[in-house]
Amino acid sequence: MSNGTGEPAIETRGLVKIFGDNRAVDGVDLTVPAGTVYGVLGPNGAGKTTTVRMLATLLRPDAGEARVFGLDVFTQADAVRSRVSLTGQYASVDEDLTGTENLVLLARLLGHRKPAARERAAALLDAFGLTEAADRQAKNYSGGMRRRLDIAASILNTPDLLFLDEPTTGLDPRSRNQVWDIVRAVVAQGTTVLLTTQYLEEADRLAGRIAVIDKGRVIAEGTPGHLKSSVGSGSIHLRLRDADRRPEARELLERVLGTTVHADADPLALTARLMQDGNASGPAELASHALAQLAAGGIVVDDFSLGQPSLDEVFLALTDGKAGRSATDTTATTKETKQEAVA
Numbered sequence: 649m650s651n652g653t654g655e656p657a658i659e660t661r662g663l664v665k666i667f668g669d670n671r672a673v674d675g676v677d678l679t680v681p682a683g684t685v686y687g688v689l690g691p692n693g694a695g696k697t698t699t700v701r702m703l704a705t706l707l708r709p710d711a712g713e714a715r716v717f718g719l720d721v722f723t724q725a726d727a728v729r730s731r732v733s734l735t736g737q738y739a740s741v742d743e744d745l746t747g748t749e750n751l752v753l754l755a756r757l758l759g760h761r762k763p764a765a766r767e768r769a770a771a772l773l774d775a776f777g778l779t780e781a782a783d784r785q786a787k788n789y790s791g792g793m794r795r796r797l798d799i800a801a802s803i804l805n806t807p808d809l810l811f812l813d814e815p816t817t818g819l820d821p822r823s824r825n826q827v828w829d830i831v832r833a834v835v836a837q838g839t840t841v842l843l844t845t846q847y848l849e850e851a852d853r854l855a856g857r858i859a860v861i862d863k864g865r866v867i868a869e870g871t872p873g874h875l876k877s878s879v880g881s882g883s884i885h886l887r888l889r890d891a892d893r894r895p896e897a898r899e900l901l902e903r904v905l906g907t908t909v910h911a912d913a914d915p916l917a918l919t920a921r922l923m924q925d926g927n928a929s930g931p932a933e934l935a936s937h938a939l940a941q942l943a944a945g946g947i948v949v950d951d952f953s954l955g956q957p958s959l960d961e962v963f964l965a966l967t968d969g970k971a972g973r974s975a976t977d978t979t980a981t982t983k984e985t986k987q988e989a990v991a
Contacts, residue, residue, distance in 0.1 A: 662712035674864035687855030743787035792823025882931025
């Protein structure tokens with residue numbers, strides 16, 4: 649486990665990785681507190697996996713610095729590897745072996761004697777709800793079961809730092825929730841988790857802090873609440889009675905609220921972020937004013953809800969040109985000139 653000195657689990661400065669003409673990682677700065685779940689959020693191709701592979705010593709950085717518990721990932725790679733474990737985007741278990749055989753084999757490779765390896769395998773299979781499937785070949789497991797077995801293999805020797813690279817990709821909601829429970833249990837034992845994901849709800853549920861990465865750069869970083877507040881003081885969701893009047897309602901709301909109003913997939917629904925105005929009107933006052941203007945225009949609202957912006961709205965705002973840069977300025981980190989920092 650961490651050394652208890654308050655030293656970050658991960659610290660990077662100006663981290664860069666280039667493949668040909670592609671700057672896959674373009675000056676990433678991260679500070680990950682020990683004993684937490686830290687989320688790295690971004691679309692495909694954002695640079696999440698490349699960043700993880702550098703931190704796990706599988707790729708050599710082209711520029712910048714990266715340390716894991718104070719250890720340099722390049723010059724002290726062996727020491728770093730002794731403290732970390734990585735679960736990639738796809739299950740890496742041997743599908744022709746049973747659940748027990750997979751874990752026992754890996755435990756033996758990690759130095760456990762055979763009785764201890766079988767004991768550890770049985771304990772993990774039980775903890776991850778796989779005891780009944782222990783003697784079945786992994787190729788007959790469901791996707792969620794394979795993922796749980798894969799994570800179990802990653803913690804045969806409890807790591808100080810566990811990299812989970814999009815661990816729930818392709819899983820159904822029940823399996824995803826099971827993986828989330830496992831992540832919480834791992835962190836409760838003192839392990840730090842760096843979680844990359846495309847699922848905004850996953851980052852919101854698990855991570856204490858989140859870095860949003862786009863095109864190889866960290867464009868925002870903070871707690872989920874901080875990131876949400878950066879793109880608006882609230883969010884209003886409306887459902888109209890008459891779909892034919894939605895264009896009119898959208899135009900009216902944009903004029904009254906001074907913000908972009910999104911037409912949802914539901915032909916009766918509209919969503920708008922509420923920005924604090926110059927008179928410090930809160931989201932409830934802004935929503936009330938908007939509803940009153942709709943009523944005055946004869947537009948009937950059958951249902952509405954008011955709440956914080958979702959992380960989905962945060963991500964769209966942060967990665968949407970000028971809107972993203974403006975929102976990022978109010979959060980923790982904007983990365984505009986990182987190449988200069990690592991030149």
